[in-house]
Amino acid sequence: MQNDRVSPQPIVRVAEEPEAKTGELSELREILVGSERRQLEALRQRLDSLALDPEELAEHLPEAIALRAGRDRQLARALAPTIETAITESVRRNPQDIATAIFPVLGPAIRKAIAETMAGLINSINRAIEHSLSPRGIRWRIEAWRTGIPYAQIVIKHALIYRVEQVFLIHAETGLVLGHAAAPNLAVTDADLISGMLTAIQDFVGDSFQQEEGGKLRTFSVGELTVLVEPGPQAVIAAVVRGQAPESLLRKLQDTLETLHFQFAGPLAAFDGNATPFEAFRPMLEDCLETVLTTDDRGRASRTTHWRAWAVALALLTIVLAVLALRAQRQWDDALARLRTEPGIVLVRADRAGARWRFAGLKDPLAPDPSSALAQLNGDSTRVEARWEPYLSLDPKLVVERARRALTAPPTVALDLRGDSLIARGSASMPWVARVGALSVFPPGVSHFDVSGVEAVLPTEFAALKATVETDRVLFDAGSATPTPTTRGLLVRVAGAFGRLHNGTGEMGYRVELAIVGRTDPTGSDATNKALSQQRADVIRATLISLGVPAAVATATGIGTTSPLALPNPAEAARINRSVSFLVHLRPVTNPRKQGGSE
Amino acid sequence: MIQKKICMVGLFGTGKTCLVQQYVHSIFSTKYHSTVGVKIDRKVVQVDGASVTMVLWDLAGRDAEQDISVSYLRGAHGIIYVVDGTRRESFDQAFELRELAQATVGEVPSVVALNKTDLKDQWILGPLDDSAMAAHPWHRLRTSAKTGEGVEAAFTWLAQHTLNTERKQP
Ligand SMILES: Nc1nc2c(ncn2[C@@H]2O[C@H](COP(=O)(O)OP(=O)(O)OP(=O)(O)O)[C@@H](O)[C@H]2O)c(=O)[nH]1
Ligand SMILES: [Mg+2]
Numbered sequence: 001m002q003n004d005r006v007s008p009q010p011i012v013r014v015a016e017e018p019e020a021k022t023g024e025l026s027e028l029r030e031i032l033v034g035s036e037r038r039q040l041e042a043l044r045q046r047l048d049s050l051a052l053d054p055e056e057l058a059e060h061l062p063e064a065i066a067l068r069a070g071r072d073r074q075l076a077r078a079l080a081p082t083i084e085t086a087i088t089e090s091v092r093r094n095p096q097d098i099a100t101a102i103f104p105v106l107g108p109a110i111r112k113a114i115a116e117t118m119a120g121l122i123n124s125i126n127r128a129i130e131h132s133l134s135p136r137g138i139r140w141r142i143e144a145w146r147t148g149i150p151y152a153q154i155v156i157k158h159a160l161i162y163r164v165e166q167v168f169l170i171h172a173e174t175g176l177v178l179g180h181a182a183a184p185n186l187a188v189t190d191a192d193l194i195s196g197m198l199t200a201i202q203d204f205v206g207d208s209f210q211q212e213e214g215g216k217l218r219t220f221s222v223g224e225l226t227v228l229v230e231p232g233p234q235a236v237i238a239a240v241v242r243g244q245a246p247e248s249l250l251r252k253l254q255d256t257l258e259t260l261h262f263q264f265a266g267p268l269a270a271f272d273g274n275a276t277p278f279e280a281f282r283p284m285l286e287d288c289l290e291t292v293l294t295t296d297d298r299g300r301a302s303r304t305t306h307w308r309a310w311a312v313a314l315a316l317l318t319i320v321l322a323v324l325a326l327r328a329q330r331q332w333d334d335a336l337a338r339l340r341t342e343p344g345i346v347l348v349r350a351d352r353a354g355a356r357w358r359f360a361g362l363k364d365p366l367a368p369d370p371s372s373a374l375a376q377l378n379g380d381s382t383r384v385e386a387r388w389e390p391y392l393s394l395d396p397k398l399v400v401e402r403a404r405r406a407l408t409a410p411p412t413v414a415l416d417l418r419g420d421s422l423i424a425r426g427s428a429s430m431p432w433v434a435r436v437g438a439l440s441v442f443p444p445g446v447s448h449f450d451v452s453g454v455e456a457v458l459p460t461e462f463a464a465l466k467a468t469v470e471t472d473r474v475l476f477d478a479g480s481a482t483p484t485p486t487t488r489g490l491l492v493r494v495a496g497a498f499g500r501l502h503n504g505t506g507e508m509g510y511r512v513e514l515a516i517v518g519r520t521d522p523t524g525s526d527a528t529n530k531a532l533s534q535q536r537a538d539v540i541r542a543t544l545i546s547l548g549v550p551a552a553v554a555t556a557t558g559i560g561t562t563s564p565l566a567l568p569n570p571a572e573a574a575r576i577n578r579s580v581s582f583l584v585h586l587r588p589v590t591n592p593r594k595q596g597g598s599e
Numbered sequence: 600m601i602q603k604k605i606c607m608v609g610l611f612g613t614g615k616t617c618l619v620q621q622y623v624h625s626i627f628s629t630k631y632h633s634t635v636g637v638k639i640d641r642k643v644v645q646v647d648g649a650s651v652t653m654v655l656w657d658l659a660g661r662d663a664e665q666d667i668s669v670s671y672l673r674g675a676h677g678i679i680y681v682v683d684g685t686r687r688e689s690f691d692q693a694f695e696l697r698e699l700a701q702a703t704v705g706e707v708p709s710v711v712a713l714n715k716t717d718l719k720d721q722w723i724l725g726p727l728d729d730s731a732m733a734a735h736p737w738h739r740l741r742t743s744a745k746t747g748e749g750v751e752a753a754f755t756w757l758a759q760h761t762l763n764t765e766r767k768q769p
Binding site (some may be wrong): 171173175176193196197203204206207272273274275 | 601602603636637639671673675761
């Protein structure tokens with residue numbers, strides 16, 4: 001088209017020249033070289049009209065093409081539309097041929113595209129996971145949930161440096177949209193309206209500010225969006241960018257626009273509202289769509305945060321495990337300590353497998369069963385296993401316990417082991433005292449048994465008799481050792497009571513003794529008082545023996561005033577101390593073997 | 600995808616905006632909001648089985664202060680001159696506007712919409728005016744943005760003719 005227009009012009013100019021110049025000079029020229037000029041013209045015309053000989057053309061065409069192609073791109077540009085048409089035609093006629101021809105190219109291209117898509121997908125999944133695990137990710141999820149905006153968009157909103165959301169290719173003159181590309185999941189239906197308005201705005205700005213060419217609106221902002229407008233002679237490219245658009249984006253838009261003008265010069269010039277030819281340019285527009293999220297720096301930072309979070313979690317886990325292990329160890333140690341200190345238990349083997357405990361050893365039947373205590377320490381009775389062989393322990397506690405059982409000692413008796421001697425204290429019934437006192441075989445671990453510390457408790461009947469004997473008192477006149485006549489009845493009673501006591505306790509293995517104690521009032525010397533008191537005691541003893549009290553168990557002692565009976569009134573005190581009183585002593589019948597063994 | 604740029608031209612208050620509103624959204628309002636600059640709307644129509652997007656540039660009408668901005672007319676594939684059938688000046692100036700538009704876009708399919716045809720009692724156009732208009736190759740129609748009369752027809756005619764007409768350079 002250009003060549004057609006350019007080439008005829010020189011010819012026209014040459015042809016016009018003689019007519020333009022008139023006057024003498026031309027006349028002179030006509031005279032001088034007129035015929036030669038006409039000849040020249042004829043020759044030239046012949047040359048011009050010389051038909052191209054196909055033979056000759058075939059000869060020179062390859063060379064010519066090579067020559068021109070080496071010089072510039074003019075030829076390629078000229079041929080491109082024809083070749084495109086040819087290919088289109090060929091595809092239309094027989095798609096199979098072309099498919100076969102381009103298959104080797106297409107295959108790898110498709111694979112590459114798929115690989116890139118997959119990489120992008122994996123990348124976005126990674127990012128999503130990364131963000132969803134971080135506290136920031138959780139915050140964003142909450143935001144997404146709160147605002148109802150999809151999570152992916154929230155991520156983009158926060159992690160975004162910039163995103164080219166839409167690219168418009170607009171026919172400069174009409175403002176009609178030639179092409180439009182939008183970021184995925186961004187529904188845009190008003191590309192034509194927006195294109196129109198963008199153009200109207202451009203027109204308006206151009207009109208209003210009367211700027212010379214190039215003084216067009218290049219950028220403007222709408223909220224978070226920036227619109228970059230790059231005008232070209234036939235088309236305008238506009239990009240809607242969220243975030244901070246870099247300088248490089250503008251260059252990319254310019255490049256794209258230049259490519260369009262170069263590749264689609266024809267369709268652009270012929271554009272009459274039909275944007276179909278520009279469909280082919282869509283990939284270039286889509287190329288301009290890009291999303292640049294936070295740089296690796298922040299990514300790395302967040303990864304470190306993750307790492308740190310994991311480390312903390314790991315540390316916590318370790319601590320928990322350590323605490324658990326320590327606790328288990330302490331429980332085990334406690335269990336061992338308990339078994340080792342427990343009297344009557346000899347731990348022979350103890351081992352631990354995880355939470356499972358196994359014990360084996362000896363156990364005195366009297367030792368308390370440790371299994372419930374062990375189960376409590378372990379926390380699970382099924383994980384404790386113990387096998388105890390019975391044995392007799394000589395642990396003092398157990399010896400005493402065993403003795404207590406063997407002797408059927410009443411709770412009022414306290415047993416104590418000193419070396420191998422068992423010492424009993426407290427009080428017990430007379431029969432018990434008598435029985436154990438008579439024992440000659442002792443429980444294991446006991447060689448001697450001292451029961452002297454146990455007070456034999458009299459049966460009530462005997463206690464009453466004893467009291468009768470001990471409360472009665474024989475009074476004397478001052479200085480006299482002769483009992484008053486009324487005393488006789490009293491002594492009969494004492495002798496009777498004592499006799500019954502003597503008989504009864506004898507059956508229980510006791511020997512009962514009657515101590516007859518004579519006293520005097522404080523008047524007079526101690527010596528005379530002592531003698532008087534002895535006289536008084538002797539007299540009463542004699543009387544009692546005469547009344548049936550066995551002489552062997554009756555002792556008479558005059559204590560004078562050494563241990564007087566006390567009363568507040570001196571006269572009364574003197575009166576009751578001029579007396580003889582009685583004490584009953586009960587002693588177990590001595591076991592000659594026991595006594596002999598101990599000394 | 601075929602698109603056509605259509606410009607609404609006329610004196611202020613002739614009903615350009617109302618016609619577009621009626622055509623695109625089927626609504627009418629008696630409220631008058633004078634257009635500032637230009638407002639763009641679009642409607643997709645089917646013409647002979649092809650879908651055509653009509654991008655409608657509703658230009659601010661000419662008034663005493665401001666003439667229409669010819670930059671908005673650039674590249675228009677079709678023009679609708681809107682005349683208010685109750686105002687003579689709107690009729691007279693339609694011819695001037697035609698000249699103006701032609702200088703920018705050349706001879707493109709055009710419609711002259713004699714609007715507000717519902718206002719019969721105020722109508723001032725007569726047969727003489729009809730013949731005056733016949734002197735030019737524009738398609739004449741009576742329209743009412745209020746009743747919708749002739750609106751669809753005006754735009755459809757333009758859609759058909761812009762689609763079938765090769766554009767001539769001015
Ligand atoms: N009765 C009647 N009133 C109309 C009709 N069309 C427009 N109007 C009224 O005329 C007034 C102006 O209408 P617009 O459509 O805003 O006029 P316009 O041409 O856009 O005006 P500018 O934007 O100022 O150029 C409004 O009050 C409309 O209600 C019509 O067909 N019939
Ligand atoms: Mg208006």
